[in-house]
Amino acid sequence: MSITLDIKIKRADKVYHEGDVLNGVIVISSNSDFKHDGITLTVEGSVNLQISSKNVGVLEAFYSAVKPIQLLYIVCEVSGPGRLPSGVTEMPFQIPLKPKSNRVFYETYHGVYVNISYAIKCDMKRSFLSKDLQKCQQFLIQYKSNSPNCPQLQIKNEKSINFEMSPSVLTSGRAAVPEFLLKGFIESLYCNISKPFKGRLTLVRCAVPVKSIELQLVRVETCGCAEGFAKEATEIQNIQIGDGDIPHNIFIPIYMVFPRLFTCPTIVTTNFKIEFEVNIVIVFDNDHLITNNFPVILYRE
Template sequence: MSVSLDIRLKRANKVYHEGERLSGVLVISTRDALQHQGVSLSLEGLVNLQLSSKSVGVFEAFYNSVKPIQLVSSNMEVVKPGKVPAGKTEIPFEFPLQAKGSKVLYETYHGVFVNIQYTLRCDMRRPLLAKDLSKSCEFMLHSQSVFQPQKPKLSPSPVEFNITPETLQNVKERTSLPKFLIKGHLDATNCAITRPLTGELVVERSEVAIKSIELQLVRVETCGCAEGYARDATEIQNIQIAEGDVCHGLSIPIYMVFPRLFTCPTLETTNFKVEFEVNIVIVLHDDHLITENFPLKLVRV
């Protein structure tokens, strides 16, 4: 017997906010009439935390004290036990999106050590010997709640930078470095997540030919409990903004879009933090790497 389940949300982009209603239809397609023991829908929002391999063993208490954090959980029976007719059956549903108790619905975020995910799952229980059916669907939650219509104020914070051998940190033999001067600015380090990071960079002089100039977006995830915290930085994306030995004195635009799912508004809670940084990386022809780091604060406006 051919049978399938599908969850179709009303919004094509699957983006919702706290306080709204998650609505759509459940589609059951079957070639023949189908006996079942009931169809249910469950909504769940979870924060999953894990430690990097370098921190395993250091924070054994972490494993015992931090379980997945449940933000929202709701169940409903959509169809009572009975029969579904042959063909396509559409069953409408609606869930309120409200956090449990005093909890907050954080924005959807797919990280390495922190994951914030919202899923809708449909289960159809079948009689003996017939396999139960299930279907899951992830939807996105954005942090601007209908309960908090006031938008956070975003004041631009331009940052000027000059990169020379003297400004570099973690360098043992500064005298062996070639001479260079790279100037520029970022238009803001307080960034709206829906707008690109912009600025410009100028290579004023460099004794060694430049191979490449790159923008590296980094996530800094902190997990832990009272016994200790593990902080790990990992790359989200790397964009090349210049290749080869660029003309000196020429303005090179800095432009980077924040990727959906892999970034979220900067977040700080008791058990975890999600922060972001951008690195300007200049690769010289002798494969020396020059890196300038800028912490970012992301907000949704």
């Protein structure tokens, strides 16, 4: 006897907001009728924290102190023990999405040391001679516009910035750096996550050929507790915006889309932080490189 269990969520993009109703159907297919010992749905959302292996020796207390932070947990019985007929059976469900008391929803995010995920799971219990069936389906939580959980931080008044990169602004290693001047413009370091990061660069002069100019997006994840904190920066994406011997005094556009799931609005809490940085990297012909770092705050408007 072949039995399949599936969950179909109504929204094709699977994006929901706090207060929405998660609705869909449980689909059960079988080539003959069968008994079951009950069908339940579990909706769960959590923040999972992991410590880098570099910090294990320093912060061994993390293994006992850093636990998943549960944001959402709902269990409901769809059907008590009974018998289902052969063919396809559909069981609709509607579950309001409300966080646990003293908790708030954060946007879905897949990082290296911090993961925020939401899922709905269906369990069908069967007799001890038959195997229980289970199906899990992830869905996405996203802030509403102007959500109080999203860091707006007076972004309306933020202006564009101009910057320069040259040997004179370096704190160390000036002797190995050729004479050069790069001027840049960034529209804002307070970035609407649904819009691209934009600006422009101009290589005014350089004594040696430039091999590459790159734009890096970096996540800075911090996990912590009363015993201490561990902070790690990892690259999300690297975009080459200039290749080869870059001509002087021409505009090089900066245009970067924030990737879904691997970025989220900046989060700062007592247990963890998710922050972001943008690096502009110049690689010279001798493979020597210079980096200019810009912390950015992401929000959703």
